[in-house]
């Protein structure tokens with residue numbers, strides 16, 4: 001049986017490796033358009049921040065290991081351009097311009113997502129960059145090394161922009177961040193967003209939300225200008241971090257159904273609307289465990305897990321994924337920012353009678369040295385008492401705490417049940433009443 005995979009990163013290589021482990025006799029072919037496979041995109045901002053680190057450190061497993069040790073027919077420099085579901089073939093072009101065509105019995109589309117570039121003048125200028133794949137990471141690092149970059153403008157205020165903001169500042173580069181939307185972090189309560197904003201301002205970052213961007217212009221021979229309504233920001237380089245789009249075009253052209261966010265619509269077995277074509281990772285949608293609606297939340301764990309599930313299904317070991325809670329965390333400077341489940345607007349849209357609470361507590365016990373503030377926002381449903389979502393910010397203890405709330409969402413706990421959870425306590429790690437329990441106790445009063 002021929003199992004062909006388009007895309008050789010998290011979802012694609014997870015599927016390829018597991019399929020070979022499950023069934024060594026399977027013919028597994030991976031078509032990857034770049035020369036890079038299986039690397040940690042998530043590590044790029046931290047690598048860029050450190051000139052002593054080599055970008056190649058981010059490669060988790062080299063192409064040769066997949067080829068020689070695992071027997072995977074891994075073909076780099078191959079761009080898939082067309083899937084023909086009727087004749088069950090994938091065709092496309094190699095880097096040298098020649099064509100290829102491969103027959104498949106089962107196909108996995110794992111083409112990921114790409115950076116969204118606004119259709120505005122000047123975004124094609126040299127010095128305007130995006131960060132999605134390893135090649136783009138190398139380009140940014142080389143640009144900083146070979147140019148005198150004293151000032152960067154970041155377009156967008158999502159987690160990639162905020163991680164890169166810290167990276168630029170580590171390198172001594174001044175940063176302004178700008179975006180068209182008015183609200184800084186629209187998916188959390190203002191009090192929590194203000195704490196993150198204060199951290200950025202304390203690190204001399206200029207924040208300009210609510211500025212409509214018109215164009216990027218040249219300023220003299222070397223510099224750039226991001227031209228907005230009522231604002232012009234000068235820069236030596238511009239990073240466009242305005243969101244991502246699923247690479248679902250070849251799936252759509254093959255007649256596959258698209259779902260949330262224009263990603264490929266898949267069922268819980270990762271099967272698309274074609275019985276022999278799966279889709280996994282950032283190019284595919286998923287069911288949200290709280291709203292039970294289709295969502296597109298492109299993150300790494302889901303991509304890896306979905307790749308495994310596809311491999312199991314292709315090899316006849318039935319695997320079904322329950323869904324995602326949208327759990328995510330990032331840090332910017334010394335601030336950890338985490339989320340799981342729905343925000344208030346999403347909860348109301350999903351038909352819940354949403355109530356929320358915001359509390360401030362501490363990361364360690366009362367009077368224990370080194371303690372810092374933790375802000376928790378919890379969202380619950382008045383009708384059922386169910387916990388619907390959480391947001392958290394603080395300088396320590398946020399990143400791993402959010403996981404307890406994520407598990408509570410997966411098992412559909414009520415706020416009352418969560419408030420009765422037996423959580424660990426010792427002074428260096430939390431107050432006796434963990435901040436999450438304090439928030440749950442407060443939310444109970446609203447329900």
Ligand SMILES: Cc1cc2nc3c(=O)[nH]c(=O)nc-3n(C[C@H](O)[C@H](O)[C@H](O)COP(=O)(O)OP(=O)(O)OC[C@H]3O[C@@H](n4cnc5c(N)ncnc54)[C@H](O)[C@@H]3O)c2cc1C
Nearest residue numbers: 007009010011033041042080111112132281282299300303
């Ligand atoms: C800077 C950065 C930081 C991140 N940090 C985090 C984090 O902290 N936590 C987290 O959960 N997630 C993070 N992510 C997101 C995470 O990297 C992705 O969710 C994950 O890589 C998705 O894996 P994937 O295999 O679906 O897609 P991708 O990693 O995008 O891989 C898709 C592959 O398909 C190839 N491809 C595309 N089209 C074709 C074609 N037509 N033919 C052949 N090959 C094709 C691409 O070249 C690519 O190699 C981050 C991403 C970035 C960019």
